[in-house]
Amino acid sequence: MSAAIRDAIRAAARPLLAEGKVSLIVGYERGSNGYRCRPSFAARAGDIDRLEWDSTCSNNLAVFLPGLFQRPPQKKGQETPLPRIAFVAKACDLRSIVALVKELQAPRGNLVLIGVPCTGMVDERTVREAVGGAEVASFADDGKAVVVRTAAGAEHRFEREAVVQHACRCCQFPVPQGADVTVEGPARTPGDNGDGLVKDIEKLPPAERWARFSAEMSRCIRCYACRQACPTCYCKECFAEQNNPAWIGVGAEQTDVSIFHIVRIFHQAGRCVECDACLRACPMGIDLRTWTKKIAADVRALYGFTPDFDPTGKPPLVTFKEDDAQEFITEPGAQGHGG
Amino acid sequence: MVLEARSLAAFVESVAKAAKLFVPEADPAGGTIFAEATSATAIAPTVPNTRLSVKSVFFPQREVLLSYKESAIEAVPGVDGNLVVFGARPCDARAMTWMDEVFGGGGREDPYFVERRRAAVIVAMGCDEPCASCFCTSVGGSPYGTEGADVLASRMGAGAADLLLEPVTEKGASFLAKHAGQLKPAAADAPSARQAREKAAASRMKVLDFSGVKPKMDAGFESPAWDAITRSCLGCGACTYVCPTCHCFDITDESRGDRGVRVRTWDACQYSLFTLHASGHNPRSHKRARMRQRLMHKYSYAPETAKAVFCSGCGRCVRSCPVNLDIREMLAALEDLA
Numbered sequence: 001m002s003a004a005i006r007d008a009i010r011a012a013a014r015p016l017l018a019e020g021k022v023s024l025i026v027g028y029e030r031g032s033n034g035y036r037c038r039p040s041f042a043a044r045a046g047d048i049d050r051l052e053w054d055s056t057c058s059n060n061l062a063v064f065l066p067g068l069f070q071r072p073p074q075k076k077g078q079e080t081p082l083p084r085i086a087f088v089a090k091a092c093d094l095r096s097i098v099a100l101v102k103e104l105q106a107p108r109g110n111l112v113l114i115g116v117p118c119t120g121m122v123d124e125r126t127v128r129e130a131v132g133g134a135e136v137a138s139f140a141d142d143g144k145a146v147v148v149r150t151a152a153g154a155e156h157r158f159e160r161e162a163v164v165q166h167a168c169r170c171c172q173f174p175v176p177q178g179a180d181v182t183v184e185g186p187a188r189t190p191g192d193n194g195d196g197l198v199k200d201i202e203k204l205p206p207a208e209r210w211a212r213f214s215a216e217m218s219r220c221i222r223c224y225a226c227r228q229a230c231p232t233c234y235c236k237e238c239f240a241e242q243n244n245p246a247w248i249g250v251g252a253e254q255t256d257v258s259i260f261h262i263v264r265i266f267h268q269a270g271r272c273v274e275c276d277a278c279l280r281a282c283p284m285g286i287d288l289r290t291w292t293k294k295i296a297a298d299v300r301a302l303y304g305f306t307p308d309f310d311p312t313g314k315p316p317l318v319t320f321k322e323d324d325a326q327e328f329i330t331e332p333g334a335q336g337h338g339g
Numbered sequence: 340m341v342l343e344a345r346s347l348a349a350f351v352e353s354v355a356k357a358a359k360l361f362v363p364e365a366d367p368a369g370g371t372i373f374a375e376a377t378s379a380t381a382i383a384p385t386v387p388n389t390r391l392s393v394k395s396v397f398f399p400q401r402e403v404l405l406s407y408k409e410s411a412i413e414a415v416p417g418v419d420g421n422l423v424v425f426g427a428r429p430c431d432a433r434a435m436t437w438m439d440e441v442f443g444g445g446g447r448e449d450p451y452f453v454e455r456r457r458a459a460v461i462v463a464m465g466c467d468e469p470c471a472s473c474f475c476t477s478v479g480g481s482p483y484g485t486e487g488a489d490v491l492a493s494r495m496g497a498g499a500a501d502l503l504l505e506p507v508t509e510k511g512a513s514f515l516a517k518h519a520g521q522l523k524p525a526a527a528d529a530p531s532a533r534q535a536r537e538k539a540a541a542s543r544m545k546v547l548d549f550s551g552v553k554p555k556m557d558a559g560f561e562s563p564a565w566d567a568i569t570r571s572c573l574g575c576g577a578c579t580y581v582c583p584t585c586h587c588f589d590i591t592d593e594s595r596g597d598r599g600v601r602v603r604t605w606d607a608c609q610y611s612l613f614t615l616h617a618s619g620h621n622p623r624s625h626k627r628a629r630m631r632q633r634l635m636h637k638y639s640y641a642p643e644t645a646k647a648v649f650c651s652g653c654g655r656c657v658r659s660c661p662v663n664l665d666i667r668e669m670l671a672a673l674e675d676l677a
Binding site for chain 1: 366368369370386387390391400401468469470471472473570571573574575576577579580581589591593602604605607610612657658659661662663665667668
């Protein structure tokens with residue numbers, strides 16, 4: 001199935017480049033370790049044959065969008081035109097792209113979005129731990145089972161659902177909407193959004209919640225992989241690196257990393273699509289998901305907003321209504337919000 | 340000497356009583372990390388290698404250099420130099436020799452680092468399971484290499500829990516003598532059996548030839564290849580922080596009122612702020628220039644200044660990169676430059 005989707009992606013991409021409709025296609029290519037695909041950039045006809053699709057295309061490609069549309073300061077009347085770029089997009093990539101379009105990071109008209117329905121991506125870490133570092137000779141996914149063979153001949157067979165990423169298992173939006181081309185393919189049944197994780201921490205008294213958060217973040221080495229892998233973390237200057245004033249210390253002390261993560265997570269309110277790019281990127285394996293999910297759940301509960309496929313309208317962080325919820329400020333701790 | 344599995348706990352206790360002992364410990368999120376051992380610590384097998392290298396023991400991510408009041412130094416914290424690292428892989432031990440060169444060579448001496456290293460003992464663990472992401476044999480190392488190690492530990496047979504401990508340095512020999520109570524003498528043929536396993540481990544690794552990369556990099560400083568190989572780079576610092584030889588740091592004053600501490604923290608050439616001037620000019624304003632710096636520092640500048648490639652092939656950067664940028668592929672692409 002993934003070969004048919006791969007061919008359909010290439011078929012959609014080829015004329016876009018050939019006819020000059022875009023100058024670049026951002027998609028996926030085979031990685032170096034046998035069990036994952038990675039981001040790929042196709043600018044020439046020959047590059048199209050590198051484009052791949054399988055259940056290891058986890059990276060959220062929207063992360064490249066702000067950089068690709070960044071221009072140096074422009075002189076009025078002499079602006080260099082913005083590029084036209086195509087993205088291969090799962091529904092999560094697409095929702096991040098929509099969030100970025102809303103935040104004026106790229107005009108929708110300059111994007112060609114190749115939507116790909118998704119059956120869920122395989123969790124790289126699970127596979128990596130199973131093979132224990134051995135060289136992988138083949139990776140196969142028939143929709144029911146994932147089979148990884150090592151070069152030494154060992155076979156690791158997984159029931160597919162058991163190795164699909166948590167973010168995908170609870171994904172509510174497996175089918176992209178509003179793409180310019182949508183490739184035909186199977187999609188998984190929408191999940192429950194993983195609200196159980198959020199309920200679990202909402203049940204905890206604030207002190208215990210804080211203890212759990214602190215224990216998790218104490219392992220942070222502050223490499224900023226989470227921030228850099230996140231499509232909606234694109235500030236040119238992150239507060240964590242400002243030094244005049246310095247909001248936080250530069251090291252990996254508990255207070256400093258805690259504040260870094262709290263502020264980063266809060267800035268994701270109404271923008272995070274719960275794709276788990278941060279979690280996958282973390283070299284220390286820190287649970288960053290639970291806390292962003294909590295913010296997303298709060299925005300849904302308090303403001304009735306979920307970052308979806310609709311590029312019109314304003315995101316909640318830049319709107320104000322007189323009847324906006326404010327109990328989480330005036331009565332912290334009520335209904336599990338704030339606290 | 341032989342450390343039998345049943346004596347391991349007693350050995351750990353004995354060492355931990357006499358020194359600050361660091362061993363690979365299972366990490367709650369999977370994998371292993373170096374942690375200070377107590378008598379109850381279980382030493383975890385490092386497959387793949389520990390998340391962070393041994394460098395973090397000797398060059399901590401945050402270190403207070405001094406405390407001050409107004410413009411006077413109040414105190415300079417002492418450094419605990421009585422350290423033992425047990426179970427570092429040979430790639431990590433080897434990398435420490437270059438860290439020694441950076442922080443203690445050429446007439447410069449970083450007192451904090453040098454003091455921590457002076458009495459420290461590194462027991463390297465021969466590596467029977469090199470990963471697909473490892474490439475120590477392509478950069479002059481070996482899965483059983485002893486450079487930088489004071490003692491070489493190795494399994495007494497495939498999957499065996501008993502360890503053969505062989506001294507490499509005088510420091511290592513006196514360490515073994517000190518804890519001889521927990522050790523048994525080794526059979527005369529033990530080293531030759533170790534050599535056979537060493538050969539077997541090395542034979543499982545592909546050897547890549549990076550010898551041609553330096554002249555190509557030097558000549559191709561402005562090559563568009565740098566753009567091509569760094570296109571997907573996200574600009575995080577994961578590769579540098581997990582690297583056993585990346586050693587860049589920042590020094591900051593953390594003040595409160597008229598008092599404060601001067602701290603040294605890890606920093607990385609992959610961050611755009613790393614080279615940002617006060618004027619606003621940034622000589623490495625693009626990720627192509629930042630990755631070029633990282634690769635050239637290891638494969639071009641270090642061979643000139645320290646007569647060594649500053650890469651031990653531990654593969655951590657390969658395993659940790661969120662977009663699977665593989666240093667071996669980047670180097671191969673640079674070698675292919677016309």
